Amino acid sequence: MRGKRRFTLAVAASVISLGAAQAESAKPPIYLGVDISYANEMDDCGAVYKAGGKAVDQYQFFRAAGANTARIRIWNDPDWTTYSNLADVKRSLGRAKAAGLQVLLDFHYSDDWADGDKQVAPKAWAKLSTPDQAKALYAFTHDTLIELNREGLMPDLVQVGNETNGEIVSSLAKAKEPIHWDRNALLFNAGIKAVRDAGRETGTKPRVMLHIAQPENAEPWFEAATKAGITDYDVIGLSYYSKWSKRSMAQLGQTINRLRHTYAADVLVVETAYPFTTENADASPNLLGEDSLIAGYPATADGQRRYLVDLTQLVLSSGGTGVFYWEPAWVSTKTCGTRWGKGSNWENAAVFDFKGQTLGSAEGWLKHAYVRPVEVTFKAKATTEAAFIDGDFLDGVGPRPMTREGEAFIYRTRLAPGSSVTVAAAATAAAVAEAPAVTASIGDRAASVPLPEQP
Structure with missing residues (x-):
């Protein structure tokens, strides 16, 4: 919006209260997920998980606790481990589906960890030309x-x-170089097309997610990706760890809100975690320590639960569609470890204590009664060739084009119940700042907000 103060002063004396009189529609779905890609390895290492004094299966436990999605990673040819290859992924997906969980399959496009600092090509693709790499990726x-x-x-x-x-x-x-977007777009679009083609050939419609680590990196990345022609995706996934992010939780919420209004995609936090202690159960160093704590959320089971609940409510209130916990069951065992030490680097950030007993934080997070956003439709009479909308709910994104539907221009969004928004529309983006506006109080049901006709 051009000058929020100026826009607010232009508000007409038109106030709408929404809620009780509106027809209720289905609440938008949310994802509450867990990345338990280590599950098979943990079981093979002898890890035991307990709830109520009884041993539990990881997938069954998280489904009963309230999760609806399992996230599983896949590497190309990881010759350094027998896990996260296709055979192991089949085992994981079978367990997830047997437990009644949806599945998010996470292609790393590497033989090893791919993350915000490195994207190393699989050895079989390393010497191929870019076009041939795109074919291999597809x-x-x-x-x-x-x-x-x-x-x-x-x-x-x-x-x-x-x-x-x-x-x-x-x-x-090359990880230290700026992105070569012509090449990057060719590879991404090959992967996206592969998902779409496989879905069409099998009569399924898996949703496509693109994933960026830390919210401060997302907006510049997606802006560049759009210019490069990467547009066919359904979900934006963000990693959010306070240790590695420059943004506060509140700023994360603002980023989510801007992203969902800028791109035709759902937005969610697909990775996060929080320690329940800063102590260590083994000789392997903890990745999340004192440097990962946020004021108001101590390293306790209750602090872990409150962080997850507050983060999830923030995501939903910002129009996001869910939160995934990364590796909540990566506990320490006596027989297994990583290349960085015996045991686990994450046992203090699991949702089970050092004896394998549930902390209660997962159940408290997943079963919390969240206030979900409601569908709100802004509607302006179609008296011009085009229409643009702006309002404080857009968090500074700027005027957005409205969609023509019959005799009206429409803009649909999700807003938090109890919030108040000031909105205006005009025939051009430049004219919105001077247009008459309405202030609407959002109730707890789906609603339609009529916008003033242009003089």
Whole structure:
């Protein structure tokens, strides 16, 4: 919006209260998920999880606790481990579906960890030309999904890359260079097309997610991606860890709100975690320590629960569609470890204590009675060739185009019940700041807000 103060002063004496008189519609779905890609390895290592004094299966536990989605990673050819390859992923997806969970399959497009600092090409693709890498990426994605579908394991959502802040299918050296967007777009669009084609061929419609680490990186990345021609996706996933982010929780909410109004995609936090202690159960160093704490959320089971509840409510109130916890069951075992030490780097951020007993934080988070946003439709009579809308609910994104539907221009969004918004529309983006506006109080049901006719 051009000058929020100026816009607010232009408000007409028109106030609308919404809620009781409006017809209620179905609440928008939300994802409450857990990334338990380590589950098979943990079970093979002898990890035991308990709830109510009884041993529980990880997938069954999280489903009963209130999760609705499991996130599972897949590497191309990880010759350093027997996990997160296709065979292991089949085992994971089978367990998830048996527990009644949706699945988000997370393609790393690497033989090892791909994240915000590195996107190392699989060894089989490393010496290929960019066009041939795009063909290989397409084939790997498409063929994996077709094979999973044959076994009744088609995922509901698919990530085309993991924390793809830098150029994908690259190298450690190139991770320090600016992104070559012509190349990056060719690779991304190959992966997206593979998901769409596999969905069409199997009669399924897995949703496509693109994933960026830390909210401060998301807006510049998606702006550049759009200019490069990467537009066919359904969900924007963000990682949010206070240790590695420059944004507060409140700023995360503002980022989510701007992203969802700028792009035709749902937005969610697909990775987060919080420690219940800063102590260590093994010799492997904890990744989340004192440097990961946020004021008001101590490193306790209750602090962990309150962080998750507050973060999830913030995401939903900002128009986001959910939160995933990264590796809530990566506990320490005596027999297994990582390349960085025996045990786990995350046991103090699991949702089970050092003896494998549930802390109650997962159940408290997943079963919390969240206030969900409601559908709000802004409607202006179609008296011009085009219409643009602006309002304080857009968080400074600026005027957005409205969609012509019959004799009206429409803009649909989700807003938090109890909030108040000031909105105006005009025939051009430049004219919105001077247009008459309405202030609407949002109730707890779906609503339609009529906007003033233009003089």
